[in-house]
Amino acid sequence: MDLKPDAAQQIEGIAKDTLTQFDKISQSAQDALRLEPVQGTDALATLNTFTDNPAIRRLNQINLENRESYQTLSREPAIARVVVSDTQGRQHVYFICRAVPVPGLTNLASYRAPVGRLASLPIGFEFKLPNNNVVEVLERAHLHPLLTDEAWDSRDTVVESDHFGPITVESLRALLKEVPATEDLLGQLLAQESQRANILEGVRRSVINKMALRDQPVLDQYQDEIFRLPLDMRLLILGPPGTGKTTTLIRRLGQKLDTSFLSEDEGRSIGSLGTSDGEAHSESWLMFTPTELLKQYLKEAFAREGVPASDQRIRTWADYRRDLARNTFTVLRTPTGSGSFVLKESIDILHADALGASTAWFTDFDGWQRSSFISEILTAAQKLSEYRLPEIARIGQCLKVIIERSNIGTLVDTFISLSGEVEGIQAVLSVMKETTDKKIHGTLNLQMNRNKEFIDELAKFIDGLQQLPDSDGDELDDQDSDEEDANLPKTGRAAAASAYMKALRAQARANANKRSIGKDSRNGKIIEWLGDRSLNEAEQAEIGESLLVQGNARRFVNPVKRYVDGIPRRYRVFRRLRQEENKWYRKEGFSPTDLHPLELDAILLAILRNGNEMLSRMNITRNIDDTVWSPLKPVLGLIKNQILVDEVTDFSPIQIGCMAALSNPRIRSFFACGDFNQRLTIWGSRTLDEMKWVFPEIEIKEITITYRQSRQLNELSRSIILATGGSDPGVTLPPYADSEGVKPVLLEGSSDRDAVVRWLAQRIREIECFVKQLPSIAIFVENESEVQPLADSLNAVLAAENTQVVACLKGQVMGRDNDVRIFDIQHIKGLEFEAVFFVAIDRLAALHPQLFDKYLYVGTTRAATYLGVTCDTKLPSAIASLRSMFVTDWKAS
Secondary structure, eight states, X not given: OOOOHHHHHHHHHHHHHHHHHHHHHHHHHHXXXXXXXXXXXXXXXXXXXXXOHHHHHHHHHHHHHHHHHHHHHHHOOOSEEEEEEETTSOEEEEEEESSOOOTTOTTEEETTSGGGGGGGSOTTOEEXXXXXXXXXXXXXEEOOEEEETTEEEEEEEEEEESSSOOEEEEEHHHHXXXXXXXXXXXXHHHHHHHHHHTEEESBOOOOOOSSSOOOOSSOOHHHHHHHTSOSSOEXXXXXXXXXXXXXXXXXXXXXXXXXXXXXXXXXXHHHTOOOTTXXXXXXXXXXXXXXXXXXXXXXXXXXXTTOOOOTTTEEEHHHHHHHIIXXXXXXXXXXXXXXXXXXXXXXXOBOHHHHHTHHHHHHHHHHHHHHHHHHHHHHHHHHHHTSXXXXXXXXXXXHHHHHHTOBTTBOHHHHHHHHTTHHHHHHHHHHHHHHHHHHHHHHHHHHHHHOXXXXXXXXXXXXXXXXXXSSSOOOTTHHHHHHHTTTOOOSHHHHHHHHHHHHHHHHHHHHHTXXXXXXXXXXXXXXXXXTTSSOOHHHHHHHHHHHHHHHHHHTTTSHHHHHHHTHHHHHHHHHHHHHHTTSSBOSSSSOTTEEOHHHHHHHHHHHHHHHHHHHTSHHHHHTTTSTTTGGGHHHHHHOBSEEEESSGGGSOHHHXXXXXXXXXXXXXXXXXXXXXXXXXXXXXXXXXXXXXXHOTTOEEEEOOBOSSOOHHHHHHHHHHHHHTTOOOOXXXXXXXXXOOOOOOEEEOSOOOHHHHHHHHHHHHHHHXXXXXXXXXXXXXXXXXXXXXXXXXXXXXXXXXXXXXXXXXXXXXXXXXXXXXXXXXXGGOTTOOEEEEEEOOHHHHHHHOTTTHHHHHHHHHTTEEEEEEEEOXXXXXXXXXXXXXGOBSOTTTO
């Protein structure tokens, strides 16, 4: 490209200044790395090792962060150069970097800082600096530093100013090479041609040569505005593939974790927060992603931003919920825990209406279980108020008044009121329990006096009953005995004595309730074995009446624990009731202990949402160590200052609700991104209404400029959505970008694997010839069983070219950057490649009729330039009208 002399001179000036600054910034960073850290224990005037540990940790953290920033600057001195003019007409040059600047470089600013926004603003845009000075953007260059042969360069630099539109300079260093003034005319002509080829009009799209999330150091104006929004917001970014949604999410997290770039209000808010384990703000975040493969690439992207992202910070929901249900809450059965459910991934429990209207299903359950709890404690209070002893009747009447004025929509006020009665209830309960325990213990002593071997004989008998349930039902009343006998020994004489007392209590309670104990239950077996060696009828009646009163009183000793721990039990009762009504659930085909993953989501949401609601009250959080509120500690320990969700539409509203309930209730920072057209699960979120069910006030931001695809593939992607009944994604290509590519290729009527493999191999060869290297290539098949066989066959055909094909089983990535990779289609979310091939999409349409259009759209949008499709027979009818958009090979296009 030929430039006008003044433009050429201006660009040369930019190149000289940029490369000079690269040297200066990099050298300053290296010098800083060699120096001893300024901060440390010496920075504290006086050191108290007992009280200053947090301060020492913070100083060490600052040292570590500074070193990481300096290391980044030594490798990547700057990502943008911006020239602005102030109101007096004076020009200022800013270099923008990804890291924290080295002290003393006055014209270097972090992209996370307010002044960093200059890198994203278009030419002519006015901006108010932090010092309130208003400047206008005159010139902007997006830089990609590269150190070669000990000399800095910037490759594919995009430059624009108020005098010329955006241009791409392949190499700033090459731009500064002078054309040799010799008599060698050919040499001069070749040098001039090389100079012209170094400058291209518009913005050149880069070739994707490795599997990774695209690195976009500088966001566009709209993305930049989003990531700088206040911390205490609920945000949802929607947009087609390749629009930079995930990049914006990562950039936002990086900024919001760095307290030096938070606003004063944000800083004060963070400073006033506390967590149960003293977790620092920089570590108080959690991000969810739908697949393990995408999780690995997110970790790499976070590393580029200088954000440490361990496996404990980026999680798949499937792994996280299992961990919660097994190790934090007693929902799933474990060898040592009290959970009663067994999670089964593929069990058929839920009706289609529960999957399609999951918010209505959960609302039904949560409303029922809240009402059930209120009804349960109201009945208990009523019975206490009718008891013959005035002291107990008075307590019962007081409890009854509190409950009757409660609102099931907000139980927290009820719990606060009930907490004031706990001390009196405990006093009465302690006396009554001591009396009944003494009488039952007396009966045990009587049997021991009659037969000194009694306890050993009982222990031997009980050893054979370890696997039996204590009772034969799953009613909520069973919780009374669970609380009564918590932490009892499991084996030996002590266990036998405890089992004896537990069985006699159960017998007395059953007698008072006018019901029998199940003969096949553990207690029933023990009672049968005891025969007449238990309580007599009069004792059973007296102790049973007392135990019923104790059971009713015990419901109020720790109502929060009873409510939270009882949610799984209430869910089981709810499911049984709705099964009988043929609503939400199938009537047969599974055990009462079986649990579908989406059912587990519903139980966890009830626990987390209710816990978060209570923890939103400052007086509860302050008194979290009090017995009445301590059951909320597990929820408090999970809460994070920032919750982020990638590919949010793959998650159900119930799952998103669980994630949202993990956000600190005092700032409620929640940031999600996704695209309804890319939903790859039948239970995933379909509408904005479902998102607003989670957060009614959530702010929606839409991004429509896609930076990934060529014009041809962008048109095909849009046509797929329209042809399959979807809404127009409204995608636009970036202005001035070189978006021309080639048409996609199609092979129909080829079910023979060898023929398909030969076709794929020829297309791969064509791509390598066009690009002059083997770029990132992926092949998608309809199921896991096809991955390895296709890889083996294609490897054999491409062996002569030394091209390696890797089978990525279960989405696991192996091999080198330029290997051809084969995936089961379910693992494609969030990735991008220069070229993508679909094998047998007509088989895919038959296998996944509900999600075929989504798989096709998402797979198509993984490709930047080259797309190939094969069919055993022909294009599925849903997209048959798009046949004219394909060619048979790229040579023909």
